[in-house]
Each structure stands twice: as C-alpha cells, then as structure tokens.
Amino acid sequence: MPKLGHSDFDLKLGNGVYLRGSVEGVPIAFTADTGSSRTIIAHSVYSQIPECKRPVLKGSAPLMGAGGSPISDWGTARLNLCLGNVELQCDAVIAEIEDQALLGYDVLVGSEHGPADLLLSKGVVILGGVEIPCFKKAVESRYRKVTVAEDVTVPAKSEDLVDVFVGRRKSDDDDSRAEYLIEATDGFKDRCHLMMGATLVDINKAVTCKVRVLNPQAADVALKQDAEIACAERIDRVVSVLTEKENEGEESLARVRRVQLRSPQSSPADVMFLKASEADIPVHLTGLYTRSTLGKTDAE
Numbered sequence: 001m002p003k004l005g006h007s008d009f010d011l012k013l014g015n016g017v018y019l020r021g022s023v024e025g026v027p028i029a030f031t032a033d034t035g036s037s038r039t040i041i042a043h044s045v046y047s048q049i050p051e052c053k054r055p056v057l058k059g060s061a062p063l064m065g066a067g068g069s070p071i072s073d074w075g076t077a078r079l080n081l082c083l084g085n086v087e088l089q090c091d092a093v094i095a096e097i098e099d100q101a102l103l104g105y106d107v108l109v110g111s112e113h114g115p116a117d118l119l120l121s122k123g124v125v126i127l128g129g130v131e132i133p134c135f136k137k138a139v140e141s142r143y144r145k146v147t148v149a150e151d152v153t154v155p156a157k158s159e160d161l162v163d164v165f166v167g168r169r170k171s172d173d174d175d176s177r178a179e180y181l182i183e184a185t186d187g188f189k190d191r192c193h194l195m196m197g198a199t200l201v202d203i204n205k206a207v208t209c210k211v212r213v214l215n216p217q218a219a220d221v222a223l224k225q226d227a228e229i230a231c232a233e234r235i236d237r238v239v240s241v242l243t244e245k246e247n248e249g250e251e252s253l254a255r256v257r258r259v260q261l262r263s264p265q266s267s268p269a270d271v272m273f274l275k276a277s278e279a280d281i282p283v284h285l286t287g288l289y290t291r292s293t294l295g296k297t298d299a300e
Contacts, residue, residue, distance in 0.1 A: 019134045024054070029099075038063070040102040083103075148163075151222070159215075165207075172203060185228065
C-alpha cells in the first residue's frame, strides 16, 4: 500500500486523535472514538467507493449522538479497512456524520487483532502488535462553555440575575479585549423551559458574569452549580455600546424582578367589543353575521 502523506488529508479536522487509512481503497482519516460502540463510515465516503467494490447496504442500526439526538443512518455493510499496515474487515454503519469515519469500540477493543493500545506520547496506536502512526489535533474554538456559579432558584414568573462562569484559557489574562456574547444553548431551553437574553460581557472584568434568566412558568426552577446553560462566542469588534449600566434614576435595583404577563387591571371579561354595523359587513357575510349575533348581547 502506498504511503499516504498529509496532503491526502486536506480536511478541517476538529479536536481528536486520527489514524490515516482507507476504506475499500478510498483514503480517509479515521477518528479514534472509544465512546462509539460501532465503527461508523460517513455516507460521503461510502459514495466514493467504486460501484464494482461498493457493498450493498443492509438493515439499519439506530444511533444516538453525544447529545442524545438520533443520527440518520443508511444501513450496515461489510467493508475492508486499512489502518496503516493493518488490514481487517468490519461490519460498519453508514451514516450522516461530520467525520469521515469513527473507529469504534468494535475495532479498537473487540476486533480479531485484540485490544488496541493508544500511546499518544509516542504518536502510535498498537493493534495486533503492529504500530499504526496517529496524530492528534486540538483546535482552539471561538466558543466557551458557560456554567452556573452557584445553586440558584429562579422564582416563578420572574426575571433573575444569575452569576455564571465563562470557560477561560491561559491567554485570556493578556487579552485586552476579552469580550464575549453569551447565549442560551438549545439543551438548556428544552430542559429547563427558561429564557435568557443575549448578554455581552468582558470576562476579564470579574471572576463571574451576570446573565438575565426569565422564568415564564408558574413554578420555581432550580439551577444547580456547574450546570451548563449557555455558550459564549468571542466578539472581534464592538461598534458601540448603548449604555454602560442600568438607569441611574432607579432608586433600587432588585436582583429578582417579578414579570407581569397580563395587566392586573383587565381581564378577558372586561374587554369591550365594538358592535359592527351591518353597513360594514360584506354582502356575502351578512347572513352569517345575522345568524351568529341573533339573541346575543354586545359583549357576547
């Protein structure tokens, strides 16, 4: 098998450990993923296999992503894999994934070659006594994890100021403009049914940052310490800031504010409706109007 160079893998790889290899002769980068029970091949890679060598897909294998969301699969197929100088066959799942291939538990632990040893310090994976070169890649993301600083309860039908930690790196201390936009994650909104306003913060101004969380429900919602509720994205340039702080005219600023969803001075029964005159009713609706208002009061 010809040696594959870095140019053969001109990919936008994320964080992970990768092995160079091929599937039915198609060169790809395998992502070592011990958290996956099955080896998964991207459908885009499967489509590159010549038709004469492309196996027919059979059955289906329900898959769940890291966040619990289902992954769309096309079926399973018996494929010839090549990892460095090691060749093996595997019943792989063909699915819609971002990676080219996920090398799962079935190959790394349960294959005919026995359990694999990942020696990241040496940059090799030993499978069946053969050393397979691997490489790791760490991409610095623009996004930071935002977690709750301490246990807090958001009262029912209230807006609360919640202290949060924004993930930090060593380089942040030397960053003169560490401005991030905090927004709630979909998982937080679906799990807690709370709303959060987007907040611009400077993570170097204080140990914690404050975000506004709205609870429109009739029951209190508890947020536990270290619970991930949002993500923070670095903002390269802020054009202007409307105001630096709250209205100075306020005599007191409470941490929790009660939210009035409906005016207490009005109710559906108090709403006055104007009676339409027959002159305002289109001709083709006159009969319907007459029948629907017969014997009813103006409010009805």
